[in-house]
Amino acid sequence: MIGVRWVAAGLVAMALMTGGLTSAQTIQVNKDNRTIAITTTDEAEAVADRAKVSVGFTVYGTDQDSTYDGASKTSNVIMQTLKDAGIRPEAIESRDQSLREIDDNDKVRYEKGIRFVFSQGWTVTVPAKDAADVLHLAITAGANNSGNISWELQDEKTLQSEAAAKALAHAQQIAEGMAKGLHTTLGPLLYASNEAPLIEGRGYGLAGGVGGGVRHKNLKPLALSPAKITKSATVYAVFALE
Secondary structure (H helix, E strand, O other), rough: EEEEEEEEEOOOOOOEEEOOOOEEEEEEEEEEEEEEEEEEEEEEEEEEEEEEEEEEEEEEEEOHHHHHHHHHHHHHHHHHHHHHHHHHHEEEEEEEEEEEEEOOOOEEEEEHHHHHEEEEEEEEEEEHHHHHHHHHHHHHHOOOOOOOOOOOOOOOHHHHHHHHHHHHHHHHHHHHHHHHHHHOOOEEEEEEEEEEOOOOOOOEEEOOOOOOHHHHOOOOOOOOOOOEEEEEEEEEEEEEOO
């Protein structure tokens, strides 16, 4: 989106609100102060360097105690496998866990005498390069309900700043072209504002690298490619005309 406005001499004063900043600024527009106001939006892109991997499992049983016992064993094997690989405890966040009774709508299991189901899940935050190995470790340890990955950047502020810088440079290019068309010279930047989106909380990475457990059961990790993260910024800039 590109919006352009030229304010000539003799017009009334123009107030510029910051839109997300803590204060507003007023640019006086009169015969001694001509301005060009530009609004531009631009983007910056980078490959994700952090991954939040969803791992979990579901087990069934004929009664509550045996179902819970099987779930407890599977849960602890998965957790210990991840810790043995060097994943720090603070990188593993419990997401959900539930024990419930099934009904006869699940005819296949019900006819086999199965009456209970237990599910548990975690979110494991690691460097993007380790996502496939972490998923592999969890699945081969019994995490039969796993796979979703949320790709992120550890430093989103830098990418946001890059997008804002591109938008501001774009605004200046447009302003220069307009000034040339008006047979005048573009002066200095008088004012600029940008409202950045909220940054999500940070996660944790590996203490080292994922260890030899990735060769468990002679299976190979999946081939994964980190997603590209895009941030956009809208800049409102006011330039003087000389």
